[in-house]
Ligand code: KDG
């Protein structure tokens with residue numbers, strides 16, 4: 001079964017997605033997600049000019065060899081663009097293998113370790129009151145875990161918040177140049193501690209609470225925040241600090257028992273090897289699209305299992321339903337599963353392009369039993385929503401210095 005053709009589509013049903021379709025000589029096809037938010041066309045060029053020509057005529061069954069060929073075989077390793085291209089091919093090949101075997105991908109990975117996948121929803125608002133009202137809605141819809149993000153008073157926009165203070169970047173169709181935002185750590189500290197204090201007294205102790213710092217703090221500030229949030233018993237504090245220098249997390253870990261999660265921007269196991277093997281984190285949040293596909297996430301998860309670190313894949317809306325399906329199969333199989341981030345796929349045009357078969361009930365998702373990944377892609381519908389250049393924002397401190405967005 002040879003790889004005969006590989007097509008790349010860029011569509012913008014509310015935001016851009018790069019979708020790869022691998023077709024074999026037997027007429028079976030598989031889908032992969034190669035979306036890198038704000039860098040979509042770079043992945044397209046990588047695929048079309050540098051990856052696809054090398055794959056035509058290869059045996060589509062040899063997923064591992066093709067992964068190694070694209071990773072180990074290439075002198076220029078790692079990096080988001082390269083790894084997203086590898087990831088999309090890898091997902092498509094798993095999809096093909098499942099279709100040929102007549103089995104859903106989780107069966108090829110080793111079968112079910114659980115009946116359903118626990119999700120966490122996003123609650124946000126322009127005030128603590130609004131955020132907690134939104135959280136209560138999720139809880140009454142059956143969610144057992146909720147991420148809380150609230151607008152920081154005194155800042156014009158806050159990451160993760162909808163409405164006037166909106167920086168819910170993922171849902172925005174087109175930002176032809178990067179918007180600039182202001183960040184203030186002291187203003188944030190005042191808000192975030194108050195948010196969780198009120199959340200526990202209003203929501204009780206049974207709901208799991210999470211929060212994304214989005215890498216805005218230094219390691220010692222993160223350590224302090226972790227300590228201040230200990231009374232409110234978070235499931236995890238996400239991206240407390242940048243970990244380009246992985247030993248930064250040693251500092252945070254030494255000071256707090258608040259569980260730590262990181263990994264959505266990571267591209268390989270090497271980016272989180274020290275974090276995992278030193279048990280400086282509790283959850284690894286890699287995404288199949290950005291860290292080399294199903295083959296690579298399986299390897300990262302197995303490595304993490306040795307060190308009591310659980311898989312909690314990234315689930316932002318800039319990952320397409322194809323990536324979400326890949327996560328659903330991994331989460332259903334993986335022994336060391338933590339939780340899956342979930343914001344839903346409510347957008348009408350998105351659902352016109354991607355038809356996917358998992359179900360959500362009471363804050364749990366249930367994997368598709370269709371052979372392969374269980375996602376369909378409507379090429380004609382995709383053509384109706386062409387690519388629009390769009391950037392993530394950039395962030396500055398109040399004195400104008402560049403900061404982490
Ligand atoms: O493209 C960037 C987003 O995927 C990211 O900002 C979302 O932090 C995020 C999250 O936790 O979902």
Ligand code: MG
Nearest residue numbers: 212238239264
């Ligand atoms: Mg995040």
